[in-house]
Amino acid sequence: MTSTAPELPRIHRFLSDFHRRQAARTVEFPGAVAVLDDAYRHSRWNNHVLAYGAVDPEALAGYTDEAQSHLPYRFAYVLDEKVAAACVEPMERAGFRHATTLIMAHTGPVPEHGGAREVDFDELRGPVAESWPRFAPRATPEQIAHLVERRVARRRGADVVRFFAAYTPEGEVAAWADLYMDPAAGIAQIEDLVTVEAHLKRGYAGRVLDTALHEAAAAGCTTRFLTAFAGDWPHTWYGRRGFAVVGSVARFERV
Structure with a gap:
């Protein structure tokens, strides 16, 4: 392509x-x-x-x-x-x-605020750590620690970096995502949208995504995008949420 x-x-x-x-x-x-x-x-x-x-x-x-x-x-x-x-x-x-x-850009209408709230990384550290064995079952504790704590470095990556989470009625974190923005350039990236396995298919990811899109648009970011693996199912879900493929990035790995 x-x-x-x-x-x-x-x-x-x-x-x-x-x-x-x-x-x-x-x-x-x-x-x-x-x-x-x-x-x-x-x-x-x-x-x-x-x-x-x-x-x-x-x-x-x-x-x-x-x-x-x-x-x-x-x-x-x-x-x-x-x-x-x-x-x-x-x-x-x-x-x-x-x-x-x-690379998928949001081409649909800007949604209403999804009701997720901005959180500090300390509120996400536990849920993020608990989620990683699901995606990397062979990872060692040290590897998982690096995958969790690397979110701290993301604060340096953009002019504005925000974390959002949706909560269950019982007050548990159910889903989360990052939002990286350069409002002066009018561009925003949504990254690492994850739902806790026990709370899948209950709309929590949609609430987080809608919140991030709404906040990005409110900050003046007319270009809103995210990335998704070509061979995995989430890109079809994003397509139903108003995203369209505008490009791709090649990944090369040797272990």
Whole structure:
């Protein structure tokens, strides 16, 4: 898929800026940057190479090996779809697996406030930690700790970073999501929308999503987007909630 959606370059800039800003340190390469954080070494979100420009497809594997030589995995994102397509063959030759993340922009009407409330990360730490074994059943306690605590670094990623949660009538956290915004640029990303397994299919995720969309629009963000794995079901649910695919990001991993 090659997209010509007019908002895609702005989304790419936002993603590139976010990953740079949340990093503890960066390493520059031609057309790419390694974003690294030893505090969360088990988190690929915090340790990867991001190809944001016309990176040499034959060089990307080497950049990733160089930047992540201290880690047990190699991980890279490629933002531009044409560059990504050129990278597939040399990256697979170097032992990387290729997958696709969809970029979905909200094209429907702005919903009413969903009733979720803004929370501090301390309120989410327990529920987030309890949710991770469902998604990563083989993860060690240390790995899960890094996947949980990495949310602290996200505060650095954008001008405005907010966490929202929906609660059960009994006061338990049922679902949550992040909202990252650059109001001056008019762009917002919704990320990590998760529902506690015991509360699935009760509308809690929709309440959180509607709240995030409403708050982003109220802040002047006319471009509102999220990402979803191409091979998983949530992107079809997002489609029913007013989101449309406007592009994709390539993921390359070797372990």
